[in-house]
C-alpha cells in the first residue's frame with residue numbers, strides 16, 4: 575500500500591492537471607495502481623535486458639517458452655517454444671522461414687507495416703477478402719512469399735510498392751460484377 579503522505583503528493587499532482595475525484599479513497603486506489611503499473615514496466619524491462627544479455631552469448635538466438643504470446647508475423651498464439659534473436663521473438667514456423675531466407679528479418683520488427691504486410695493483416699486492416707488476395711497473387715499483381723507450414727503470405731513493400739493501389743484498382747473493376 576502507498577503511504578498516505580505519498581497519496582497526498584499524487585493528489586496534488588492530479589489536481590494540478592485538472593483531475594479531481596470526489597472520493598478520497600480513489601486517490602489511494604490510483605496511487606496503488608500506478609505502483610503496480612511501474613513495477614510491471616520494470617519487470618518487463620528486466621526481462622528484455624536479460625534476453626539481450628543472453629543474446630550476446632548466443633548471437634544466433636535461443637528457444638524460449640512462448641507463454642501464449644503472439645508471433646509478430648503470423649499473429650498466432652505461441653503455446654510451445656518460440657525463438658528469440660536480434661529480430662525479437664517469433665514462432666518456430668516463422669523462424670524456419672527466416673532461416674530459409676523466405677522472409678527477411680525486418681518483417682519481425684516492422685510493427686507499423688512500413689516494409690511488409692501479411693495476408694492476415696491485409697484482411698484485418700484493409701478489409702480485403704482472402705479470395706481477393708489469392709486472386710491478385712494468381713494474376714501476378716501481387717508478389718507473395720509463402721511461409722511453409724502456416725501458409726501465411728508475406729508481401730514485401732520493395733516487391734509490391736503499390737499494394738493499396740492494386741487493391742483499389744481491383745475494387746473498381748470488380749464493382750458491378
Ligand SMILES: [Zn+2]
Pocket residue numbers: 645646647648649650664665666667668669
Ligand atoms: Zn509466426
